[in-house]
Structures are given as structure tokens and as C-alpha cells.
Amino acid sequence: MGEALVIRNLSKRFGGLRAVQDVSFSVEESETVALxxxxxxxxxxxxxxxxxxxxxxxxxxxxxxxxxxxxxPHDICAHGLARTFQVAKPFxxxxxxxxxxxxxxxxxKNADVARAKAREAIEFVGLSAKEGTAARDLxxxxxxxxxxxxxxxxxPRLLLLDEVMAGLNPSEIDQAVALMGKLSKRGLTIVIVxxxxxxxxxxxxxxxxxxxxxxxxxxxxxxxxENPEVIRAYLGSGxxxxxxxxxx
Amino acid sequence: xxxxxRDNAKTxxxxxxxxxxxxxxxxxxVIVLALPGVLKSSFAxxxxxxxxxxxxxxxxxxxxxxxxxxxxxGHAAYFGLGAYTSTxxxxxFGISPWxxxxxxxxxxxxxxxxxxxxxxxxxxxxxxxATIATxxxxxxxxxxxxxxxxxxxxxxxxxxxxxxxMMQFEAKAAYYYIALALLAIGLAITYRIxxxxxxxxxxxxxxxxxxxxxxxxxxxxIKRDIYMLSAFLTALAGTFYTQYIYFIDPxxxxxxxxxxxxxxxxxxxxxxxxxxxVIGTVLLETTSALLQSWLGSSSGGIQLTVYSLILMAxxxxxxxxxxxFLFEIYGRHIRAEPARA
Amino acid sequence: MVxxxxxxxxxxxLIGGIYALVSIGVTLIFGVVKIVNFAQGEFxxxxxxxxxxxxxRFGIDPVISLVVSMPxxxxxxxxxxxxxxxxxxxxxxxxxxxxxxxxxxxxVNLSLMLFTANYxxxxxxYSDEAFHIAGLYIPLAKLIAFILAMVLxxxxxxxxxxxxxxxxxRAASQNRDVAMLMGINTNRVFCVALGVALALAGAAGxxxxxxxxxxxxxGQVFVLMxxxxxxxxxxxxxxxxxxxxxxxxxxESLGVQFVGADSGLIVVxxxxxxxxxxxxxxxxxxRPR
Numbered sequence: 001m002g003e004a005l006v007i008r009n010l011s012k013r014f015g016g017l018r019a020v021q022d023v024s025f026s027v028e029e030s031e032t033v034a035l036x037x038x039x040x041x042x043x044x045x046x047x048x049x050x051x052x053x054x055x056x057x058x059x060x061x062x063x064x065x066x067x068x069x070x071x072x073p074h075d076i077c078a079h080g081l082a083r084t085f086q087v088a089k090p091f092x093x094x095x096x097x098x099x100x101x102x103x104x105x106x107x108x109k110n111a112d113v114a115r116a117k118a119r120e121a122i123e124f125v126g127l128s129a130k131e132g133t134a135a136r137d138l139x140x141x142x143x144x145x146x147x148x149x150x151x152x153x154x155x156p157r158l159l160l161l162d163e164v165m166a167g168l169n170p171s172e173i174d175q176a177v178a179l180m181g182k183l184s185k186r187g188l189t190i191v192i193v194x195x196x197x198x199x200x201x202x203x204x205x206x207x208x209x210x211x212x213x214x215x216x217x218x219x220x221x222x223x224x225x226e227n228p229e230v231i232r233a234y235l236g237s238g239x240x241x242x243x244x245x246x247x248x
Numbered sequence: 249x250x251x252x253x254r255d256n257a258k259t260x261x262x263x264x265x266x267x268x269x270x271x272x273x274x275x276x277x278v279i280v281l282a283l284p285g286v287l288k289s290s291f292a293x294x295x296x297x298x299x300x301x302x303x304x305x306x307x308x309x310x311x312x313x314x315x316x317x318x319x320x321x322g323h324a325a326y327f328g329l330g331a332y333t334s335t336x337x338x339x340x341f342g343i344s345p346w347x348x349x350x351x352x353x354x355x356x357x358x359x360x361x362x363x364x365x366x367x368x369x370x371x372x373x374x375x376x377x378a379t380i381a382t383x384x385x386x387x388x389x390x391x392x393x394x395x396x397x398x399x400x401x402x403x404x405x406x407x408x409x410x411x412x413x414m415m416q417f418e419a420k421a422a423y424y425y426i427a428l429a430l431l432a433i434g435l436a437i438t439y440r441i442x443x444x445x446x447x448x449x450x451x452x453x454x455x456x457x458x459x460x461x462x463x464x465x466x467x468x469x470i471k472r473d474i475y476m477l478s479a480f481l482t483a484l485a486g487t488f489y490t491q492y493i494y495f496i497d498p499x500x501x502x503x504x505x506x507x508x509x510x511x512x513x514x515x516x517x518x519x520x521x522x523x524x525x526v527i528g529t530v531l532l533e534t535t536s537a538l539l540q541s542w543l544g545s546s547s548g549g550i551q552l553t554v555y556s557l558i559l560m561a562x563x564x565x566x567x568x569x570x571x572x573f574l575f576e577i578y579g580r581h582i583r584a585e586p587a588r589a
Numbered sequence: 590m591v592x593x594x595x596x597x598x599x600x601x602x603l604i605g606g607i608y609a610l611v612s613i614g615v616t617l618i619f620g621v622v623k624i625v626n627f628a629q630g631e632f633x634x635x636x637x638x639x640x641x642x643x644x645x646r647f648g649i650d651p652v653i654s655l656v657v658s659m660p661x662x663x664x665x666x667x668x669x670x671x672x673x674x675x676x677x678x679x680x681x682x683x684x685x686x687x688x689x690x691x692x693x694x695x696x697v698n699l700s701l702m703l704f705t706a707n708y709x710x711x712x713x714x715y716s717d718e719a720f721h722i723a724g725l726y727i728p729l730a731k732l733i734a735f736i737l738a739m740v741l742x743x744x745x746x747x748x749x750x751x752x753x754x755x756x757x758x759r760a761a762s763q764n765r766d767v768a769m770l771m772g773i774n775t776n777r778v779f780c781v782a783l784g785v786a787l788a789l790a791g792a793a794g795x796x797x798x799x800x801x802x803x804x805x806x807x808g809q810v811f812v813l814m815x816x817x818x819x820x821x822x823x824x825x826x827x828x829x830x831x832x833x834x835x836x837x838x839x840x841e842s843l844g845v846q847f848v849g850a851d852s853g854l855i856v857v858x859x860x861x862x863x864x865x866x867x868x869x870x871x872x873x874x875x876r877p878r
Contacts, residue, residue: 051462072468073461082463089459091452093520102452105445106464114445154463319686366862369869373625373686374824377816378865385858508694515687549701549805556694559687564676567684 002065004029004158004189005050010059012049019045020056021213027158027206032180032190034204036224038233041210043193044086047160051083052076064157078106082156086163086193088143092136096127096146099135103153121149125179141168148179158189165196177202209233280428284421293420297492299533300427301485305506306513306525307434308481312474313511314520315447317454318368321507322379323482325363325386326356328501330483331490332390332397338414339403345415349487356483357476364475368468380507387502402497405490415491423492430488431526434481438522450474451520482510505552512555516562518571527570532558592724597846598839603731605838606738610793612815612822612830613742614786620762620825621782624674624685628693629815630808632662632787635696636794637803638704644711644798651711651798652733655791662791666783674783675776693808700805708802716799734796741792742831745785749827758782762825813854814841817861823871833872 005027012020020042027033035043048054050061052073061069068076082103091099100118101111108114122128125145130138135146144164151159161180165173173196180190180203194200200207200221207224209217211233217224224230284293305327312318333355334348367378391400410418417423441447449470452460457467490496509532514520517528535558536551543550566573611633618626636658640651649657673692677684718729749755761768761778769775793811794803801807815830818837822829837860844856864871 053458053461072466073458074464074466077462077464085459085462089456089462091455091459093455094448094451098448098451102448102460102465103463105448109445111443111445150463317681317683319683321690366865369865370820372682373627374816374820376686377625377820378861381813381817381858381861385855385862388855388858511687515683519683549698551698552694553698553702556691556698559691560673560695563684563688563691564673567677567680 002029003027003062004031004064005191006060006062007046007050008060008062010046010049010061011057012045012054013057018213020049023059023210023213023215025208025215025218027189027191029157029189030184030187031206032184032192032203033206033208034200035191035193035208035210036195036200037210037216040212041233042213043210044162045213046210047083047162047193050076051081051160077154077156080155080157081160082151082154082158083160084144084147084151084162084164086166088140088147090135090138090143090146090150092134094135095132096122096135096138096149097131099146100149100153103150106154117155118149118153121153124152124182125149126175141172152183156188158191159183161190161192161194163193163195165194165199168196170198173199284424290420293424295533295537297420297424297427299529300424300431301489301492302509302513302533303526303529304427304431304434305482305485305510306517306529307431307438308478308485309510310514310520310525311438311441311450311481312471312478314514314524315441315450315454316471316474317520318471318475319376319511320367320379320478321376321504321511322363322367322381322383323478323510324502324504324506325379325383326360326479326482327486327489327506328383328386328390328498329356329359330486331496331501332486333483334487335403335405335490335496336397338405344413345487345491346413349415349484352483352487353480356479360475360479361472364472368471380504383502383504383507387498390498390502398497400498402495402500405494405496407494415487423488426488430484435522435526437477437481442522446470446474454520508552508555512559514569515567516558516569518569518574519567521569521571524569524571531570593846594843596725597842599725599727600731600846601839601842602835603728603735603838604842605835606735607793607797608811608814608818608838609742609831609834610738610789610796611811612818612834613745613827614789615812615815616819616822616825616827616830617745617782617789618786619819620827621758622670622674622678622779623765624678624689625816626783626786627686627689627812628696628808629786629790630810630812631693631696631700632665632790632808633794633797633811634700634803634805634808635665636662636791637798637801637807638700638709638794639791640795640798641709641711641803644713650713651795652737655737655795658791658795659788662787663784666785666787667780669787670780670783671776674779693812697805697808704805706804706806708804710802711798713799728800730799734800737796738793741789742827745789746827748785754778754781814857817857817864820869821860821864821871823873826871826873829871829873 003026007026008024010020010023023046035046037043045054049056052068052071056069059069060067063079063081066079068079091102097115097118100121101114104114104117104121108117122131125148127142127145127149130142135143138146148164165176168176177199184190192204205220207219207221208215209224209230216229216233217227219227283296287293305323309320309323313320330349330352333352334345337343337348337351338345363382367375367382370378390397393399408414408416410416441450449460449465452465453467453470461467486501513528513532514525515528516531517526518524532555535554539550539554562569611629615626615629618624639658639661640654643649643654643657644651673688677688713730715729715733720727720729720732749759757768757773758778758781760771761773761775765775814834814837818833819830821836822831822833837857840856840860841853844852
């Protein structure tokens with residue numbers, strides 16, 4: 001398995017704020033990786049840096065072997081990286097179908113082909129019944145589904161999902177987890193930013209933890225949960241000496 | 249059989265709009281083609297020509313301002329460039345305005361590149377202001393430079409009587425048909441774009457440029473391309489108008505009112521729709537003609553006062569324009585994509 | 590040569606003070622309400638006509654008539670915010686741009702119908718007076734206008750930084766949602782912002798009357814200056830708008846002096862285009878929106 005994403009020494013400052021400092025990690029192909037950390041840790045900024053919405057001050061991002069720092073978002077998408085936004089950005093005046101077709105058009109110029117491909121993506125996320133609804137009339141959760149379908153329509157090799165689980169009830173979380181499982185089986189590499197533990201534990205074999213812009217830990221779920229640095233970042237230093245059941 | 253009936257019912261409903269649509273379009277075409285023959289009044293034909301021309305300018309504006317929401321108030325720049333290019337070629341070199349019209353379009357296209365590059369650096373209202381500024385600059389340039397473009401007094405076009413090859417006709421109806429052809433071309437282009445990838449990309453950019461980029465839309469290039477097309481078409485209108493009134497000067501060719509009306513008819517009629525600019529022009533120009541006949545020739549300011557009141561009313565009541573209102577009443581089966589929903 | 594230069598600079602600064610009043614209003618509205626008021630120049634024009642009528646009917650000096658024009662325009666601002674702008678706040682760019690644009694068109698053309706296009710002037714005892722200092726010619730009327738413009742700007746600055754309402758406006762300007770969460774009544778804040786901005790425009794109009802003619806289209810020139818100054822000084826930044834306005838005044842004056850009488854506009858446009866090309870976010874940097 002090759003490496004889908006190799007991030008090295010990524011840094012970005014906004015004025016006085018060091019949003020991302022010297023972050024490095026790799027993602028294998030077909031792997032699902034979770035990027036976690038307390039609020040303000042730099043997770044969404046990292047996504048923005050990877051997908052070209054901000055330019056990093058230093059560092060490199062290799063996607064499927066190609067350096068993508070400096071490329072515009074649409075080129076990065078064409079190269080195979082698709083993303084969703086934390087606050088969904090649907091094309092409000094367009095129908096669900098039209099929204100997803102916009103994504104599908106990246107790979108197929110023909111409107112009929114794009115429409116067919118779009119319908120596949122819409123069905124995958126379960127929005128077929130609302131195909132003709134205007135995007136601005138959808139519920140927030142359906143807008144997230146739309147966002148996912150639109151991203152999938154661009155036929156990505158790497159999917160970046162920004163907090164898609166926020167506000168979902170347990171059964172909806174399970175549905176989303178199942179979707180991700182299916183995508184992963186198809187070979188899609190997935191990187192998620194998430195807070196919902198249930199989902200992270202279910203999908204991610206590999207977790208990267210950020211705090212204040214820096215990577216503080218990396219490993220499998222068990223290692224992360226027991227990592228004192230991670231505990232300190234989320235709960236404060238008062239909790240780092242709690243003995244863990246399997247210690248020693 | 250119940251199932252069979254249901255299927256038939258569905259197909260009938262699906263067919264009706266399409267059948268009606270084609271029928272009414274044919275009817276409209278017949279009426280429109282026959283009008284100059286039916287109407288004897290020169291005044292009436294004049295109004296119709298104005299309607300056709302400004303509908304065409306509105307359609308050109310709409311491609312960029314309506315679909316992609318790049319709200320330019322500087323389109324007079326291209327109107328003027330088209331007008332001056334063809335006139336210069338005609339008066340100085342004797343070249344037919346038919347060729348000059350096309351050349352004017354090309355000049356406008358080329359001009360839209362640096363202007364677009366500059367203006368697209370700003371977003372929203374500041375983009376609009378920048379477009380106003382560039383149109384004003386062009387007017388100032390043409391006012392100052394008497395050496396190649398007659399300066400502030402402009403020039404008249406030598407009247408050659410009936411000279412079709414030089415775009416001069418004795419019969420007013422000829423101008424009517426040319427304007428009609430221009431409008432038809434503009435509508436055809438819009439229709440094709442609407443249903444193609446470009447159309448979806450334009451609306452996507454207009455709705456949320458960042459999200460569009462995230463799904464692979466090359467926003468800067470698309471904006472640049474549609475601006476070139478919009479400029480090209482507007483320039484054609486400039487040439488036509490100059491040939492129609494046999495006169496050109498900077499104040500007329502680069503008049504801010506042209507920029508205003510281009511945007512206005514689209515907004516009032518239905519921004520980002522195929523027929524919006526046409527409906528808007530019919531409404532506004534008819535109102536204007538009525539005002540003129542009631543109050544005599546432009547009692548300074550009344551026309552624009554009425555226009556601005558109509559615009560304000562539209563924005564406060566129905567920003568999607570008349571077409572938006574119709575879509576709401578007649579449901580959404582009219583068009584599924586790119587979806588004026 | 591130095592004297593001509595100094596004279597041009599002085600002339601530019603003096604008129605720049607008026608530009609500042611107009612552009613501060615534009616940038617205040619943009620910063621707080623997040624819309625561009627295309628009609629700002631028209632309110633300068635209204636201020637001028639108010640002063641004109643007070644002067645010709647009652648013999649009131651235009652500068653004194655500030656006490657009338659400013660409150661009147663404040664109220665107009667509040668009304669416009671409450672009945673018009675409030676309705677398009679949730680919508681996207683198009684209605685917001687074209688609402689104030691339509692308002693501008695409406696006011697100009699109504700004025701054309703009501704007042705005709707004739708220039709109206711007011712002649713005061715100080716309209717032709719001037720100081721002669723070190724070989725420089727400083728017109729009294731313009732000097733008074735400049736000083737009062739700076740005073741008003743200063744008062745605004747104090748208001749924004751010391752009063753609760755002023756601070757609320759700055760808060761809403763920086764982050765509307767958080768401001769609402771903090772209990773700040775955004776509608777009230779917006780009304781005040783519009784009122785203040787229009788009052789400043791009205792003041793500019795009154796201050797202009799002793800040395801500038803009033804006519805329906807007069808606002809368009811000043812608003813253009815204002816827009817360029819706002820972009821140059823960074824959107825929403827009041828000090829930036831002030832500084833940029835003074836710079837624009839000087840640049841225009843230098844252009845008129847050394848290039849030609851009608852080159853003022855070209856200088857302005859060039860400054861705009863230059864800003865766009867080189868530093869679209871303005872002198873104070875930050876994001877263009």
C-alpha cells in the first residue's frame with residue numbers, strides 16, 4: 001500500500017496566532033485516519049492548508065506522490081482530494097441533484113453522464129427522495145449528506161470530512177459510520193476531523209492528536225486513550241496521573 | 249387498470265408543460281416576426297427596437313451577473329468599445345460595420361481581460377464599484393483623446409441611404425429584425441449554457457465560490473470566460489445602436505444608464521433566468537414609453553425615478569424578480585436544473 | 590516651485606477633510622452593518638440643499654445650520670435602516686447592493702425633478718476671505734470646513750471608544766453573532782450607525798455650501814472619492830478612511846496643479862486601480878471583506 005498523504009512540517013500563522021506548528025503525519029491508502037484535538041487545535045486549519053484554501057507558511061503536502069502545496073483548491077480536487085466543510089456550504093438555489101451534478105461534472109463533461117453519476121452518489125448517502133428539493137430547504141443533517149454526496153461525485157481518492165457527526169443522534173452516527181465503512185472497502189482513503197468518540201473508535205485505526213497547533217500524539221485508539229499528553233490536553237493536568245487498568 | 253392509469257397520469261403531467269412550452273414559443277415567434285408588418289407606427293417600431301436591444305444587453309449582462317452573481321455596473325464600457333471600434337473602422341477605413349461589429353466584440357473581449365483581472369480582486373459591492381470606475385475611466389479617455397476618436401463632440405455616421413452592406417437601411421423594420429436576431433442569438437446562447445456544465449458552474453460560483461472550488465470548479469477561469477462572452481455580446485449591441493442612431497459620442501456610448509439598465513431589466517425580470525431580462529425590458533421600456541407620451545420628452549429625472557422605485561419595490565418584495573414569482577406560483581416542474589428552485 | 594507644491598498640498602488637505610466625513614460614514618456603515626451605502630453622496634447633497642434653503646429663507650449661515658442638517662439626517666438614517674435596510678440584511682449581495690443603489694438613483698432623480706439641475710450657491714461673508722501665511726493662500730471657508738470636519742471625526746472617535754453604545758457598535762462590527770449573544774441589540778446599533786453616518790454626510794454638505802455649489806448630481810463626485818478612500822484605507826477602518834481621504838485630497842490637488850484642471854478624476858481612478866492591483870486589502874491590511 002502506498003501513502004495517500006504525506007504531511008511534513010506544516011506550519012501556518014495568522015498574525016500573532018500560530019494556528020498550525022510543524023505538523024507531520026502520513027496516511028496510508030485506504031486507511032481511515034482521525035484528526036482529533038480540543039477546540040482551536042488547528043484541525044480545520046490543517047484541512048484548509050491541505051485542500052489549498054490557505055497557503056502554508058512552510059511545509060509540504062504530498063498527495064499520492066505529488067506536491068500539492070501552492071495549488072489552487074480546484075486543482076487539488078481534480079488530483080483526487082475532496083472535502084466537506086464544518087458548516088455546510090450547499091449551493092442553496094440549486095436542487096440536490098444539481099448540487100451533486102456540479103461535483104460530477106469534474107470528471108464528465110456530458111450532462112447526462114454527470115446526472116447519472118450524481119444520482120449514484122445521492123443514492124449512496126440516502127437523499128434520493130429529495131433529489132428535486134432546493135438545497136437551502138434541506139435540514140442541516142441533509143445538507144451534510146448533500147455535502148458528502150457532492151464530494152463523492154468528484155470521484156476522490158482521498159476524502160476529508162470535517163466534523164460530519166456533530167449533532168447526530170446515535171442511530172444517525174451508526175448510519176454515517178456504515179457509509180464510511182463502505183467507502184473504505186472501496187479503497188477510499190479517509191481523514192476525518194471528529195469529536196464524537198463513538199464514531200472515531202468505530203472507524204479509525206490510526207489517530208493523530210493536535211493541541212494548540214502541534215501534534216502531541218499519534219497511534220492506534222488504545223494508545224491514544226491512554227496517552228497522558230492527550231488526557232492533559234482534553235481534561236487538564238489534574239487527570240494525567242489517573243492509573244489506567246492495564247498499566248504496568 | 250389502476251397502475252396503468254397512474255403511469256399515464258404521470259406521463260401526461262410530464263408532457264403537458266413541454267407541449268405547451270413549444271406551442272407558445274412557436275406562437276410567440278410568429279407574432280414577433282409579423283409585428284413590423286402589422287404595426288404601421290414608426291414610433292411603435294422604435295419602441296420595439298429599443299425593447300429588443302435592451303433585452304439583448306440584459307441577456308448579455310445576465311450571463312455574468314445573473315447566473316454567476318458577478319454584479320457589474322460597468323458594462324457600458326463594452327457597449328462603448330463596440331460602438332467606437334465599428335465606427336472608427338467605418339469612418340476612417342470604410343470597412344463595413346458588419347465586420348466592425350465582430351471586431352468590436354473581439355476588442356471588448358480583449359479589454360475584459362485586464363479589467364476582469366483588476367476587478368475580480370475585489371468581491372461583492374466593491375467589485376461593483378470597481379466596474380463602475382473602469383467604465384468611467386474609459387469614458388474619460390475617449391472624452392480627452394480627440395486625435396483618434398473625435399473627443400467630446402463625437403461624430404455622425406455618413407448617411408448612405410439604403411446600404412445593407414454597410415448596415416444602413418431605409419426601412420425601420422430591417423433594424424427590428426437585426427435586433428431580433430441579436431436577441432435570439434443571446435437567448436440561444438443562454439439556453440445552451442444553462443443546460444451545460446458551464447451553466448452549473450456559473451450558478452455554483454454565484455452561490456458559493458469557495459464550495460465551488462472545493463468540488464473542482466476553476467472559478468477564476470470560469471469568471472474570466474463568462475466575462476469575455478458577456479463583453480463580446482454587449483459590444484455587438486453597441487455597434488447596432490450606433491448604426492441605428494447614426495451618431496456616437498463618449499457620453500452616449502459609455503453612458504452609465506446603459507450599465508444600469510442592463511442590470512435592472514435582469515433583476516426586475518428575474519435574475520439568472522432565461523426570460524428574465526426580456527420580461528424586465530418589456531416592463532421597464534413600456535413604462536418609460538408611457539411616461540414619455542404622458543409627460544412629454546424626458547422631464548429630467550422622471551424615467552429614472554420610476555425605474556428606481558420599481559427596482560426598490562422588486563428588491564424589497566421579490567428579489568428573484570417576476571420570473572421568481574412565476575416559478576413560485578407554477579411550481580418547480582418547469583425546470584429541474586440548474587434549478588431556480 | 591516649493592510654494593506651488595505646498596499650496597497644492599494645503600488645498601488638498603482642506604478638501605480632504607470633507608472627503609473624510611463622507612468616507613468615514615461609508616466605512617462605518619460597512620464595518621457595522623456590513624453593507625455598502627451607494628447613496629452616501631446623496632445625503633451630502635441633501636445636507637447641502639438643507640443649508641441652502643435655510644440660508645436663502647432665513648439667512649442662517651451654513652455652518653450654523655449644521656445643528657439642523659445633522660439631526661435631520663440622523664433621523665433619516667435611522668428610518669432608512671429600520672424600514673429598508675433591515676429587510677435585506679439576511680439576503681445575499683444582490684439585494685443589498687441594489688437597494689442602496691436604487692435609493693441613490695431615486696434621490697438624485699427626485700432632486701432633479703424638484704430642484705432642477707441648476708447650481709445653487711450660498712455666499713457668506715467669509716466665502717472669499719483667506720489667510721495669507723508665508724506666501725500660502727488659505728481660504729477661510731475651507732479652513733473652517735476642515736477644522737470642523739476634524740472635530741466631528743474626533744468626536745466620533747471618542748464616542749466609539751468611550752460610550753457603551755459606541756463600544757457596542759465596535760463589537761458588532763467585529764463579530765456580529767457574538768455581539769448578539771452578549772445582549773447587544775443589533776438593530777438598535779445598526780440604526781445608530783446609519784444615523785451617525787448620514788449625519789456626518791449632512792455635516793459635510795453644510796460645510797461645503799460656503800464654497801461649493803449644490804446640484805442634484807453633486808453627491809456622485811464625493812461618494813466616488815469616499816469609496817476609493819474606504820478601499821485604500823481598508824474596509825471598516827475609520828482612521829484608515831480618514832488618512833486615505835486626506836491622501837486622496839492631496840493627490841487630486843497635485844494632479845490638478847501639475848497635470849491639468851480636469852485630471853482630478855483620473856488621479857482618483859488611478860489610485861483605485863493601483864490599490865486594486867497592488868494591495869487590494871488597503872493600507873491597514875487584513876482581509877478585503
